[in-house]
Amino acid sequence: MKIEWHDKSPIYRQLAEKLRELILQGIYDDNDAIPSVRQIAAEHHINPLTVSKAFQMLVDEQLVIKKRGLGMYVGPHARHQLIASERKRFLEQEWPRFNQRALDLGFDLSILIKELL
């Protein structure tokens, strides 16, 4: 879990994406507590405000719940919800776009897949 400083996507998005990944993989399970803003900020040498911004994204997506005075917690059905929404996005957006791209470059995906096995 490293931060790419040299640009690309903003730090707070990188962080949010990584937290989503941890939830998706069940490393942070439903209802688990999440490390505090300060903890994460110190660990990655990030400004705490930036960490907050990442958390806010997750709160807005209802993946994470703020408990006043206690900290952040993974939402009760966060994992299930995350898997569902990601699968939807994959099928509707990533897959067709990727498929088209492969065609444009003259690749036959079914052959590429067979080579993987």
Place this chain on the structure above:
Amino acid sequence: MKIEWHDKSPIYRQLAEKLRELILQGIYDDNDAIPSVRQIAAEHHINPLTVSKAFQMLVDEQLVIKKRGLGMYVGPHARHQLIASERKRFLEQEWPRFNQRALDLGFDLSILIKELL
């Protein structure tokens, strides 16, 4: 060849990407002259400096050659070079990343492909 004004990616990148596409498709063939900065700027209601910035990217990638006082020309092996580099990037970066992503979400790509047919 339209500019998406509300896109997140800057105009000059959009423009560069579209020019790459035109070269890739052979619409601008090797050694062809490319419409002038001012022409493109007028056509799309863009500032000439913005168009210049797009061209500069392509010159840096050696897809386009400047001839002083004359204008921009497609590089001698631009198309071939472009196809090669794109295919390389696809195989080394996009394909593995996409494949991993599908696995994480529990998709079997070979089944998805069969459904396409």
Place this chain on the structure above:
Amino acid sequence: MKIEWHDKSPIYRQLAEKLRELILQGIYDDNDAIPSVRQIAAEHHINPLTVSKAFQMLVDEQLVIKKRGLGMYVGPHARHQLIASERKRFLEQEWPRFNQRALDLGFDLSILIKELL
């Protein structure tokens, strides 16, 4: 570190060259922060965009690294890299060209050198 306004070479190149020099001499050491675009612009009475252009060159050469929202930093091995590339260019290009030039004009370089001592 002065700007030559009446020089043939553009300001942004002069500036880039001067920054390279400062890195080469170790005045800006590896990983150091570099004065901000606005600061340099104010100091030399240059437009910030012009300064940006200079920095962009250095970023492209991987001598300088951008940290989003924070500023520019000298790359981790910038100095070493700079010395190596300059020495290479000297031996491969400047030295043979200069040598040929001296021969054409009928100079014996080894005599010139002795006179220096």
Place this chain on the structure above:
Amino acid sequence: MKIEWHDKSPIYRQLAEKLRELILQGIYDDNDAIPSVRQIAAEHHINPLTVSKAFQMLVDEQLVIKKRGLGMYVGPHARHQLIASERKRFLEQEWPRFNQRALDLGFDLSILIKELL
């Protein structure tokens, strides 16, 4: 004698420099006729106006003489004059600058020269 279109120095300067070189080496000797503007323009696919501009530089330096209705001729003492001025420039400008540059990069010119032998 090739033209570098991809930038660097302007075409007319490149051409003038190359003509100077030919005179210096005695390929165009004193009082010789020089190929016409049109001839050179056709040979190198250059605009005749550009060739004229190069000639004008040489005329201004009194290396070349225009004979109305006849064409361009190498000046009567062109070669001698050229060698003298180039040698002067070499000693006063190129040599010290090159020497300093070598020092900055940590090269010992006298050793480099010995290796040439």
Place this chain on the structure above:
DNA sequence: GTGGTCTAGACCACT
């Protein structure tokens, strides 16, 4: 605070 993008308009060198 940082840099990134875009504009409008000016002036320049080159072909």
Place this chain on the structure above:
DNA sequence: GTGGTCTAGACCACA
């Protein structure tokens, strides 16, 4: 005609 450079000023995202 071509592109290159520079300015002044605006607005934006990011940390």
